[in-house]
Amino acid sequence: MANTLKFIDMVAREALSVAHETAQFIGTTDRQYDDAYAKTGAKIGSALRVRNPNKYTVREGSRVMDVQDQNESVQTITMATQSGVDMRFNSAELTLDTDSPADVAAFSKRYIEPAVKTLVSTIESNYLAASTKATYNLAGAVAAITSLTTPGLARAKINQGLAPKGERYVQMDSVSMAGLVNGMAAYFNPSSAISAQYKEGLVARTSMADYYENERVWSMTHSDDVTGDTDADALVTDGGTTIDMHTLIPVAKQTVGTVFTVAGVYACHPETKARYPHLQQFVITAIGATTTTISPATYLTGANKNVVSSTGANLATTDFNAKAVTFVGAASATYVQPLMYHKEAFQFVTADLPLMDDAHKCARRNQDGLSMRVWMASDIRNDELLMRLDILHGFAALRPEWACRLMTAAS
Numbered sequence: 001m002a003n004t005l006k007f008i009d010m011v012a013r014e015a016l017s018v019a020h021e022t023a024q025f026i027g028t029t030d031r032q033y034d035d036a037y038a039k040t041g042a043k044i045g046s047a048l049r050v051r052n053p054n055k056y057t058v059r060e061g062s063r064v065m066d067v068q069d070q071n072e073s074v075q076t077i078t079m080a081t082q083s084g085v086d087m088r089f090n091s092a093e094l095t096l097d098t099d100s101p102a103d104v105a106a107f108s109k110r111y112i113e114p115a116v117k118t119l120v121s122t123i124e125s126n127y128l129a130a131s132t133k134a135t136y137n138l139a140g141a142v143a144a145i146t147s148l149t150t151p152g153l154a155r156a157k158i159n160q161g162l163a164p165k166g167e168r169y170v171q172m173d174s175v176s177m178a179g180l181v182n183g184m185a186a187y188f189n190p191s192s193a194i195s196a197q198y199k200e201g202l203v204a205r206t207s208m209a210d211y212y213e214n215e216r217v218w219s220m221t222h223s224d225d226v227t228g229d230t231d232a233d234a235l236v237t238d239g240g241t242t243i244d245m246h247t248l249i250p251v252a253k254q255t256v257g258t259v260f261t262v263a264g265v266y267a268c269h270p271e272t273k274a275r276y277p278h279l280q281q282f283v284i285t286a287i288g289a290t291t292t293t294i295s296p297a298t299y300l301t302g303a304n305k306n307v308v309s310s311t312g313a314n315l316a317t318t319d320f321n322a323k324a325v326t327f328v329g330a331a332s333a334t335y336v337q338p339l340m341y342h343k344e345a346f347q348f349v350t351a352d353l354p355l356m357d358d359a360h361k362c363a364r365r366n367q368d369g370l371s372m373r374v375w376m377a378s379d380i381r382n383d384e385l386l387m388r389l390d391i392l393h394g395f396a397a398l399r400p401e402w403a404c405r406l407m408t409a410a411s
Contacts, residue, residue, distance in 0.1 A: 012365040012374040014108040014391055018116040019370055023130045027121075027190035028169040029346040031369025032077075032272070038275050041083055044406060077349050078394040083123055085115040091383055098286045115335070115389065127395050129218040130172060132339050132405060133257035134397035136283035136295055137161070138328050138408035142335070146183035151207040154340040154404040161401035162270050163342040169211040172338040173217040209340055218257075219411070221334040224325035225253035231264060233319040239302040242291045243282075243385055245309060245325055250289050259283050259405070263324040265315065268308045275312040281328075333410040341403035351392045 089111075140150030151170070158168070172180070184206070186397040204211060228248030235244040243262075261279035268275050286293035299305045300315050309315055329335055350371040355362050361376040376387045397403070 008011065008361055008363045008374050008376055009365075010104060011387070011389075012363045012372060014104065014112045015116045015374065016365050016367045016370060016372050019095060019120050019372065019391075020109070022117050022120045022328050023370070024214055025124050025171055025216070026348050026370075027130075028057045028210075028212070029127075029131075029341070029348055030344045032347060032349045045268065048327075052360060055321070060077075066369065077347060077398075078392045080394055082353070082390055082392045083119060083121045084388050086388045087111065087115060088308075088379070088388070089385045089387065091385075119391070120387065123391065123393065127348060128214070128216050128339070130395060131341070131397055131403070132218040132220075132337050133283065134285065134295060134400050135339065135341075135345075135403040135405055136259060136400060137202050137404035138259045138279045138281055138407055140403050142329060142407060142409060144179045144409045145338070145406060146179045148184065148207060150406050151209070152387040154406050155207045155209070157404040158340060158342060158402055160267070160269070160276060161399075163345070163399075163402035165208060167343040168340065169343070170207075170209045170211045170338060170340045170406075171214040171217055171258075172211055172406070173215060173336050174213055176217075176336060176338050176406070177211070177213050191351075206243070207340075209233075217336055217338055219336050220257055220259075220329065220335050221255065221407075222258060222327065222331055223253040223255055224332045225249060226258075226329070226331045228325055230320055230323050230325060232322050234317075234323070234334060235321040236298050236317045238317065239297055241285075241293055241295065241297045241404075242288075242290045243294055244291050246292070249325060251289065251292070254284055254287050254292060256286065258327055258329075260325050262320060263326070264310060264319060265307050265323070266310060266312075268306060268312070270306070273305055273308065273312075275308050275310070280307050316327050329408065335410055338406040338407045338408070339403060340406060345399045345402035346395065346397050348393065348395045350391060353390055353392050 015332045027370055060110050139153035139157050145151070155168075175385070228245060231244040231247050233244065235242060259281050260283075261281055263279075265280050266275050267278060267280040275381070280296075282294045282296070284292055286297050296306055297304075298320070300307065305314075307315055307317065348369070350366070350369065352366070352371050353373040355364065355373075356375075362373065364371065364373045366372070370390065374387065375390070376385055379387055
């Protein structure tokens with residue numbers, strides 16, 4: 001039994017090590033491990049509550065206090081997905097010495113590494129897609145990225161959302177990276193950066209962000225109808241997340257993840273509320289029978305106000321009625337969406353899965369915000385050992401204003 005437990009512990013340790021090394025997107029976002037379930041174990045549907053930062057308004061021109069209540073809001077991240085890889089081994093395949101580094105390395109390379117890489121790749125793909133769909137900022141023209149113009153505009157969008165200057169990253173597909181590397185040949189760069197560009201074929205850092213080549217980057221696909229207006233009564237409310245535009249843009253023609261603007265609805269500075277020179281961008285997050293759920297919410301007044309008129313004045317709910325809706329991109333076109341973001345724009349949460357009462361060959365380990373369970377059981381009929389690697393996880397975009405998609409040419 002002692003040797004078996006040692007083997008399970010070795011598998012858990014090696015699996016977490018591989019996951020940590022290959023988690024390219026997860027590793028550059030906010031990872032949270034909830035130890036509240038360390039004793040009992042979590043299950044699908046368990047939730048982690050995360051506080052949002054407080055927001056305040058400024059008193060000007062008066063010495064009389066305008067006392068504001070603390071308006072702390074909380075968002076919930078539900079750990080709704082249990083992902084895993086299942087394997088079987090025969091007796092001969094398990095005759096390794098767990099005290100031998102060479103045996104452990106060989107076993108890890110042959111079995112654990114490919115299994116965990118596949119597991120992490122699937123989780124990362126889903127996480128990156130969900131994060132990109134939740135991001136309403138989109139920068140650049142409908143064209144290939146061959147200069148720093150589009151990354152620079154994305155950087156500006158994130159700056160306007162007041163994201164901290166450090167810990168910024170870009171996930172970019174290889175085709176977009178190739179165009180950027182080729183276009184940057186004319187720029188002045190440090191000699192070390194130029195060497196890396198030509199040796200590795202990628203940009204390591206520019207526009208205040210570290211760049212990663214990632215073939216899991218999500219692609220946005222439009223329907224064949226991307227023109228129309230909001231309804232005569234758009235049903236927008238102060239602080240609401242829905243808008244009605246189904247009369248001229250049928251819900252069947254709307255797609256989750258597409259970005260649009262509404263005529264006359266401008267973005268504003270999060271603190272001073274001064275008008276920005278561009279329209280506020282929205283993203284479709286869900287589609288109902290008649291109304292569409294969008295992000296960000298439309299705050300018309302107060303500390304959370306995020307939209308104003310062309311003159312900087314407050315908007316009324318009626319200012320959304322019968323207004324032109326402009327989607328970014330052309331009908332029936334697909335656009336790869338590289339993503340620039342601050343580390344805390346997105347949250348990835350894991351928790352300990354339960355150790356079953358009758359599971360004598362079961363172990364849990366966590367490392368840097370990743371929790372994994374290894375569970376083994378024997379199949380006496382076939383002289384085999386069955387093993388499963390599981391991760392219970394959830395993700396959310398608690399600060400999507402700290403992220404921005406990069407527009408590319410239609411594919």
